[in-house]
Amino acid sequence: GAGVSQSPRYKVAKRGQDVALRCDPISGHVSLFWYQQALGQGPEFLTYFQNEAQLDKSGLPSDRFFAERPEGSVSTLKIQRTQQEDSAVYLCASSVAAGTLNTEAFFGQGTRLTVV
Amino acid sequence: GDSVTQMEGPVTLSEEAFLTINCTYTATGYPSLFWYVQYPGEGLQLLLKATKADDKGSNKGFEATYRKETTSFHLEKGSVQVSDSAVYFCALSDGGGSNYKLTFGKGTLLTVNP
Numbered sequence: 001g002a003g004v005s006q007s008p009r010y011k012v013a014k015r016g017q018d019v020a021l022r023c024d025p026i027s028g029h030v031s032l033f034w035y036q037q038a039l040g041q042g043p044e045f046l047t048y049f050q051n052e053a054q055l056d057k058s059g060l061p062s063d064r065f066f067a068e069r070p071e072g073s074v075s076t077l078k079i080q081r082t083q084q085e086d087s088a089v090y091l092c093a094s095s096v097a098a099g100t101l102n103t104e105a106f107f108g109q110g111t112r113l114t115v116v
Numbered sequence: 117g118d119s120v121t122q123m124e125g126p127v128t129l130s131e132e133a134f135l136t137i138n139c140t141y142t143a144t145g146y147p148s149l150f151w152y153v154q155y156p157g158e159g160l161q162l163l164l165k166a167t168k169a170d171d172k173g174s175n176k177g178f179e180a181t182y183r184k185e186t187t188s189f190h191l192e193k194g195s196v197q198v199s200d201s202a203v204y205f206c207a208l209s210d211g212g213g214s215n216y217k218l219t220f221g222k223g224t225l226l227t228v229n230p
Contacts, residue, residue, distance in 0.1 A: 004159065031216060042120070042205055042220030043160070056217070091160065105218070107152075107160035 004108035006092050012114045013082045021111045023075045025094030032075050033105065034067055035091040043091050049075060050098050082115045089113070118143045122206045122221035129196055129228050137191040137224050139180075139206035146211040149173075149182050149189040150218070154203045163191075163204070196228045 005024040013019050035043035045059040051072035069075040089110040097103040123138040151163040164173030169184035178193045206221040
């Protein structure tokens with residue numbers, strides 16, 4: 001596709017439910033990032049993949065959060081037993097280079113998760 | 117840790133007015149600095165960047181200069197247009213082993229009225 005695609009765009013989950021958020025990066029992009037953006041805040045780093053390898057997951061807020069990119073393209077961010085504080089916009093970004101921001105990171109439109 | 121502080125919004129201007137959005141940062145080492153823009157209904161887009169002290173990033177009439185002495189990267193535009201209405205984010209990536217990771221400010225909403 002022409003850009004980074006995320007689905008669903010909106011997700012409402014009941015507290016305690018598991019959710020899965022999908023990211024389709026730009027074809028051929030080596031690096032993939034997930035960010036969490038709470039209302040009125042800037043995005044905060046969650047995790048980084050270089051191809052299929054998850055090189056940094058230091059930003060994942062708890063062990064309820066899990067991300068994967070098994071074939072080095074599509075990525076899924078899974079949140080187990082959702083809680084109200086998980087309500088946020090989840091952003092995915094990709095870039096053509098590995099491990100550097102000297103090339104541009106392209107962001108998707110995000111998935112807005114609301115936990116009720 | 118690294119942090120970015122940017123001007124609180126919202127900012128409302130008339131068309132053709134001068135724009136400044138202040139941004140200061142705290143970082144170890146030598147970060148790269150960025151401005152991202154988010155237009156309504158769209159994803160974040162890179163507006164401009166600077167990778168070393170005294171570099172000036174520019175794009176679409178916007179400019180920002182990397183000032184190491186004041187740890188600042190203020191965004192400016194001489195004459196804003198209605199189409200510039202968006203949320204603007206200042207960000208940095210550190211110069212070390214985590215240079216893939218962006219640290220963002222909270223964002224500044226700009227509204228330009230005709």
